[in-house]
Amino acid sequence: MKYFKYVLLAIVAINNAAADEILYSNSVELKDVYDPRHITFSYPDGKELNGVHYGVSYEVLWELEERKEKQRFNLKYSKSDGIVLSHVNLPITLKLIGRVENHPIELIYGKCLESDGGSNMGEIGCLNEYDKLLDVEMHRAYTLLGGDKNKEISSVYKLWEKFSKSEYSYMRDFYSKFSGSMWPNKNMHYVVEIDRNQLRMFNIWVEDLYAYLLQDEGMPPVDFYSLPENINNQKCVDATKRTTDAMKMQETLKSSIEATKSKPTPAIMETYDEIYSDISRGASDVMENCKLSQTEKEKMLSIRIHAEQMKASIKVILNK
Secondary structure, eight states: OHHHHHHHHHHHHHHHHHHHSEEEEEEEEEEEEETTTEEEEEOTTSOEEEEEEESSOHHHHHHHHHSSSOOEEEEEEETTTEEEEEESSSSOEEEEEEEEETOHHHHHHHHHHHHHTTSHHHHHHHHHHHHHHHHHHHHHHHHHTTGGGOHHHHHHHHHHHHHHHHHHHHHHHHHTTSOSTHHHHHHHHHHHHHHHHHHHHHHHHHHHIIIIIOOSTTOOOOOGGGSHHHHTOHHHHHHHHHHHHHHHHHHHHHHHHHHHTOOOOHHHHHHHHHHHHHHHHHHHHHHHHSOOOHHHHHHHHHHHHHHHHHHHHHHHHHHO
16 A cells, blocks of 8 residues: 555656646747737747736836847746746746747647658647647636636536537547548647637637736735624734735826836836835735635735735846
């Protein structure tokens, strides 16, 4: 039994390592930042990489775009984290989500075809591996849309799985009646087309959700202060008020910048630094003084970490 347990743990560890494996990496250059929350990079060969940025505020990216020197990022893609871009010099990291042009999985697929796609069997192998990555990205989009907690998207996802399996089954039976090596290849192309089209639809929803609706990067609403356990706890009430006031101030400042369509000045960046300091301190005080569920603790920790990351980025920018 103990041996079996160790084997099971080893299998889990191997699977986790496989998910974290970097499948693609490259150096890219920042080209453009534009509303709503879109960003464009260029690969060394000139191809553009663009999508919706997530994990860093547009104020920081705008400031980077204004600099005369080139802004380079290291791009890494893995099954577990998706597309992660880290600035080569500054503590700025972001993810790219939604409909991503020249997505790393497309480049991985293209490279596979170059090396192994000279035969039907070789091309089928590349298509199979590509389709597995489409499944990974489909699940990522599903998770970004709320996953199992979102009943509507969960229902859509399950219905699509059921329908697509029926399509796969029909095509497999249909093309099995044909002779020749080209037909399994053709069948696999259609399987990929089905999955790619559905992923595109999910990513459209991800893009619209994160670019237009979810405007506060890493700043979920704080609503637990009204719980009976906390409402008579003055320290909790005060800490929560300080945090929410700072978050509202951050939103007001951001709305003002959006309305004037102006680039953040050093003075505005300093104001942001002060606001994020208040948010970070407030979140820490809330965690210390309020009775929170595990989910609420994670929410406040997310707020504090995001605020600290923003402070670090702003500090580097102001010192330049």
